[in-house]
Amino acid sequence: MKGFRTAWSRAVQTARLCCGVPDYDTYVRHLREHHPERAVPSYAEFFRERQAARYKGTGGRCC
Amino acid sequence: MRPNATVPAVPASPAGKLLWAAIAIVGAWCLGVVALRRGEPINAIWLVAASIAVFVIGYRFYGRFIEHAVLKLDPSRATPAMRHPDGLDYVPTDKWVVFGHHFAAIAGAGPLVGPVLAAQMGYLPGTLWILVGVVFAGAVQDFMILGLSLRRDGRSLGHMLREELGPAPGVVAMFGVLVLMMIVLAVLALVVVKALTHSPWGTFTVAATIPIAFLMGIYLRWWRPGRILEVSIIGLLLLLGSIWLGRYVAGSATLAPVFDMDAKALAWWLIGYGFVASVLPVWLLLAPRDYLSTFLKIGTIGLLALAIFLAAPMLQMDAVTRFVDGTGPVFQGNLFPFLFITIACGAVSGWHSIIASGTTPKLLANEGQARMVGYGGMLMEAFVAIMALVAAASLHPGVYFAMNSPAALIGTTAEHAAQTISQWGFVVTPDQLTQTARDIGEGSVLSRAGGAPTLAVGMARLLHEIVPGGGMMAFWYHYAILFEALFILTTVDAGTRVGRFMIQEIAGLIHKPLQNTESWTGNLLATAICVGLWGYFLYQGAVDPLGGINTLWPLFGIANQMLAAIALMLATVVVVKLKRERYVWVPGVPAIWLIICTLTAGYEKLVGPISFTAAAQKYAAALAEGKLLAPAKAPAEMQQIVTNNYVDMALTGLFMLLVVAMAAFTLRTMLRAWRINHPTAHEEPYVSIDAVAANAP
Numbered sequence: 001m002k003g004f005r006t007a008w009s010r011a012v013q014t015a016r017l018c019c020g021v022p023d024y025d026t027y028v029r030h031l032r033e034h035h036p037e038r039a040v041p042s043y044a045e046f047f048r049e050r051q052a053a054r055y056k057g058t059g060g061r062c063c
Numbered sequence: 064m065r066p067n068a069t070v071p072a073v074p075a076s077p078a079g080k081l082l083w084a085a086i087a088i089v090g091a092w093c094l095g096v097v098a099l100r101r102g103e104p105i106n107a108i109w110l111v112a113a114s115i116a117v118f119v120i121g122y123r124f125y126g127r128f129i130e131h132a133v134l135k136l137d138p139s140r141a142t143p144a145m146r147h148p149d150g151l152d153y154v155p156t157d158k159w160v161v162f163g164h165h166f167a168a169i170a171g172a173g174p175l176v177g178p179v180l181a182a183q184m185g186y187l188p189g190t191l192w193i194l195v196g197v198v199f200a201g202a203v204q205d206f207m208i209l210g211l212s213l214r215r216d217g218r219s220l221g222h223m224l225r226e227e228l229g230p231a232p233g234v235v236a237m238f239g240v241l242v243l244m245m246i247v248l249a250v251l252a253l254v255v256v257k258a259l260t261h262s263p264w265g266t267f268t269v270a271a272t273i274p275i276a277f278l279m280g281i282y283l284r285w286w287r288p289g290r291i292l293e294v295s296i297i298g299l300l301l302l303l304g305s306i307w308l309g310r311y312v313a314g315s316a317t318l319a320p321v322f323d324m325d326a327k328a329l330a331w332w333l334i335g336y337g338f339v340a341s342v343l344p345v346w347l348l349l350a351p352r353d354y355l356s357t358f359l360k361i362g363t364i365g366l367l368a369l370a371i372f373l374a375a376p377m378l379q380m381d382a383v384t385r386f387v388d389g390t391g392p393v394f395q396g397n398l399f400p401f402l403f404i405t406i407a408c409g410a411v412s413g414w415h416s417i418i419a420s421g422t423t424p425k426l427l428a429n430e431g432q433a434r435m436v437g438y439g440g441m442l443m444e445a446f447v448a449i450m451a452l453v454a455a456a457s458l459h460p461g462v463y464f465a466m467n468s469p470a471a472l473i474g475t476t477a478e479h480a481a482q483t484i485s486q487w488g489f490v491v492t493p494d495q496l497t498q499t500a501r502d503i504g505e506g507s508v509l510s511r512a513g514g515a516p517t518l519a520v521g522m523a524r525l526l527h528e529i530v531p532g533g534g535m536m537a538f539w540y541h542y543a544i545l546f547e548a549l550f551i552l553t554t555v556d557a558g559t560r561v562g563r564f565m566i567q568e569i570a571g572l573i574h575k576p577l578q579n580t581e582s583w584t585g586n587l588l589a590t591a592i593c594v595g596l597w598g599y600f601l602y603q604g605a606v607d608p609l610g611g612i613n614t615l616w617p618l619f620g621i622a623n624q625m626l627a628a629i630a631l632m633l634a635t636v637v638v639v640k641l642k643r644e645r646y647v648w649v650p651g652v653p654a655i656w657l658i659i660c661t662l663t664a665g666y667e668k669l670v671g672p673i674s675f676t677a678a679a680q681k682y683a684a685a686l687a688e689g690k691l692l693a694p695a696k697a698p699a700e701m702q703q704i705v706t707n708n709y710v711d712m713a714l715t716g717l718f719m720l721l722v723v724a725m726a727a728f729t730l731r732t733m734l735r736a737w738r739i740n741h742p743t744a745h746e747e748p749y750v751s752i753d754a755v756a757a758n759a760p
């Protein structure tokens with residue numbers, strides 16, 4: 001059961017990453033550890049920020 | 064350098080040796096069957112099995128050799144993600160997650176289209192080029208650029224070129240990328256135009272994706288923020304619904320004419336759409352479309368693999384057709400060099416070097432995982448190309464040529480087409496052509512070049528064999544068309560946006576306020592220029608005498624292989640700068656091969672019978688005599704064709720100049736580095752992975 005749950009969470013993580021949304025929990029953990037003075041964004045805020053950021057760069061996409 | 068920086072090869076156990084010997088024998092046997100059996104059709108499974116054996120052996124031996132000898136990757140060395148994770152871009156990530164992300168980013172329409180076009184020479188030349196090309200060029204490029212970027216803080220290709228070769232080569236290469244992008248967008252949009260011409264069913268379903276994306280965008284923004292999976296399932300169901308509804312639209316006397324358009328009208332619609340889509344906020348149209356297309360792409364590639372394994376089709380196309388002599392109707396030119404630029408993505412694709420130096424190097428948690436992601440990811444893409452080739456080669460050859468030859472050669476009626484193609488030696492009856500059209504719910508299958516419709520018919524046949532259901536073939540055909548159109552349009556949206564930012568940056572050098580991406584003047588102006596650039600080539604393709612793909616695909620191939628040559632030249636320079644000259648052939652030989660291919664193809668497109676110059680002169684001469692050549696209906700259209708060919712000619716010349724200039728820069732830097740007796744590459748200093756172990760995923 002645990003194996004299945006890990007596999008599922010990896011699949012979700014991959015799917016989100018393909019859409020340019022990195023792992024939210026990792027980001028929150030990073031903020032808490034390294035930048036405790038900054039406010040932690042909600043998932044919705046985090047998602048919107050990443051969505052806008054994805055289409056600004058050099059467009060990682062193939063022919 | 065640490066003493067144990069080079070990992071000693073793991074001694075193979077006797078069982079391991081036996082296993083690899085067995086894989087080699089099975090692979091050689093399958094390849095033998097593919098290459099040597101003549102006169103009777105062979106099963107696609109032979110080809111698939113041979114490919115898998117080649118990939119596995121290439122990955123285990125050549126990939127490993129590059130990892131340890133050429134790149135000297137070191138699992139004890141901290142990657143950029145480990146050194147300074149920021150939770151957003153630099154995140155140490157599980158290797159399977161990185162692999163999935165990387166593959167989803169490199170896989171696109173390219174590996175599906177090229178092999179289908181190349182099938183006109185038979186399945187054997189294309190297969191061999193894909194297999195040899197990916198092992199010795201494509202995967203080498205992806206892997207080495209990834210390795211270089213890993214050692215340089217995840218820097219981009221342009222940045223690395225500036226650093227290792229100097230500022231001027233960096234600017235030259237980036238200019239090449241911008242031009243390449245415009246050609247890519249135009250050619251891909253043309254594939255959609257060719258697929259939807261006079262197809263109300265297809266046009267309706269593709270148009271329906273716009274309101275579906277709006278709905279998904281609003282759902283994600285306001286109702287359930289960030290629930291990508293949920294909204295993608297809803298979107299998928301709506302898409303399937305629109306395919307089902309499309310049948311009734313195509314059958315309706317009032318609605319069908321609304322969605323029944325010729326190539327010119329479709330080109331204008333796409334140009335307008337590209338403009339609007341890149342100006343609208345991303346969350347409304349672009350992002351939700353992107354999610355749908357990403358998931359649909361992965362799902363459909365999986366479905367295609369399943370269908371090929373279960374249906375195990377016979378290859379009906381000849382192994383080698385008479386069109387290796389350069390007289391083929393799908394694209395002009397001899398096997399050398401045109402096969403090698405027609406199949407770009409799938410064998411070697413320059414575009415990948417941008418991704419391998421983009422997000423991926425910022426995600427890897429360990430250098431030891433780079434081979435799986437870089438080399439392995441490209442092998443997966445080559446497998447997609449092999450599947451596309453199988454889907455095309457398992458079609459009736461007569462149907463294949465009817466779908467891919469321009470109307471100028473086979474006419475516009477089933478009778479005339481069947482007669483012409485039968486004379487070429489691929490016997491087909493008019494009934495077979497009309498029956499195929501009826502099966503897929505379309506009016507005609509003639510001259511639908513561009514790869515997408517051929518692949519869709521091939522896929523529909525395979526899926527129809529494994530999933531029973533009367534009349535389902537038309538559904539599968541339109542599903543396949545929709546899936547390709549969806550991710551091509553996503554590329555067009557995103558590419559237009561990126562192009563717009565690039566143009567705004569350049570415009571900012573002239574007039575500062577134009578650089579502001581929030582400014583509506585700058586935004587609209589740059590978008591209009593960007594859309595105008597690719598739109599010009601798209602429209603040119605739509606009115607082209609040979610149907611567009613025939614003319615523009617070589618241009619795209621030359622540009623894409625040019626970028627691959629540039630990436631491999633960078634890798635060659637770095638190998639020399641690291642003082643590992645004995646391995647200079649690893650990136651050097653494929654780089655030289657690609658330079659030879661692009662320059663030869665470019666030359667043949669400049670002078671000689673199949674050149675843009677010859678086409679321009681033919682139309683100009685006819686115009687001077689007051690004659691009209693098909694498809695032009697007025698002198699102005701004749702003049703347009705002449706101008707278009709001169710533009711293509713100039714562009715080909717420009718690409719050749721770029722390649723020669725980059726080769727000269729490379730040679731100069733290499734010679735300098737050769738003389739210096741210590742490494743001069745710009746690698747970041749060594750940091751032990753143990754020192755940053757707290758950042759591990």
